[in-house]
Amino acid sequence: MVNGQETEIRSQTMADILVEMGYEEMPVATALNMAVVRKKDRAATPLHEGDRIEILVPMQGG
C-alpha cells in the first residue's frame, strides 16, 4: 500500500519506489510500516508484500 492506496509495484527498495512513482526529483519524506526511512537509508531498505509506505512532500501548513 502506498499513501493509503493498494498499489502494485516492481521496486525492491524504498529508493527504487521513488523513481518508479516519479518522485526522484522532488524533496520527499518516507516511512515504512509507521517507521521513518531517512534519505540516507532508502537504498538499503527493502520492500515486501503488504508493506505500508508513506511518501510525503512539503506542503502548506498552519
Add this chain to the structure above:
Amino acid sequence: MLGTAQYPSPAILADAIKRSRAEILTVSLRRESTGGSGGGDFWTMIKAMGTRILPNTAGCHSAKEAIVTAEMARDVFETDWIKLEVIGHADTLQPDVFGLVDAARELVAQGFKVFPYTTDDLIVAEKLLGIGCEVLMPWGAPIGSGKGLNNRFALKAMRAHFSGVPLVVDAGLGVPSHAADAMELGYDAVLLNTAVAKAGDPAAMAEAFGYAVQAGRLGYRAGAMEARDMAVPSTPVFGQPFVSS
C-alpha cells in the same frame, strides 16, 4: 509566526509573508496525490523567502503518528524544530493533551526542539516544561475559528505562572486586535494562518497583524495604566473656569 495554508495563490502567500514581517513560517508534510511537482514548487518558493521554517504535525491523532511525522519532517526540512500537534477531536480540533505529552517526551529525547500546541491548562503546561519543552503554545480559540482569546483569564494566569518561558498564542485569532491583546498580556509571539489567508485582502491583513504584534509588544513593555472603576479627570481641575469657590 505565520501559517502558509489556504491562500488564494502562491503569489498572494509570498506577498503576505513579506508584508507581515513574520519571522517564522509553518509548513506541513502531505501526500502528493497527483504525482506532480506541487510540493517541490511550494518548497522552492518558501526556501527562497529566507524565513525560518517550523514544520508541523497537523492532522495527527495519536502520539505515534505525530512522532513519525516529526521524524519525517526533520529528514526533509533539515531542522530540529517541530510544531507538535496531537489532535483529540475531529470537530473541535482540540489538542489531545495526553498524546501531546507522550509525543513531546519522545521527541525531546530525540533532540527535537518541540513547540507544543496545547490548551491553557497549567498542569499540562507544567508537564510539557518538565519533560524538556522550552516553549509553550496555548490556543486562543479553536483552530480556524477567528474567535480571538476565548479564555483571557487563563492565558493571563499562564503568563504569570511561567515568567521567563517563551509563550506563543497559537490558533483561533481572527483580527489584528486579537494579536495585540495577546502581546499586551505579555505573550512573546502569536501564530496565525486562517485570519490572514481567508481575509478579503490577505496581504493587507498580514501587514495589519504585523503592526498589531508590534503595537501590542510596545504597549506591554511601556507598562499600561491600571484600569479604574470610577472616572478620574485627565485635564487638571485646578484653574477650571466658571466654578464658585
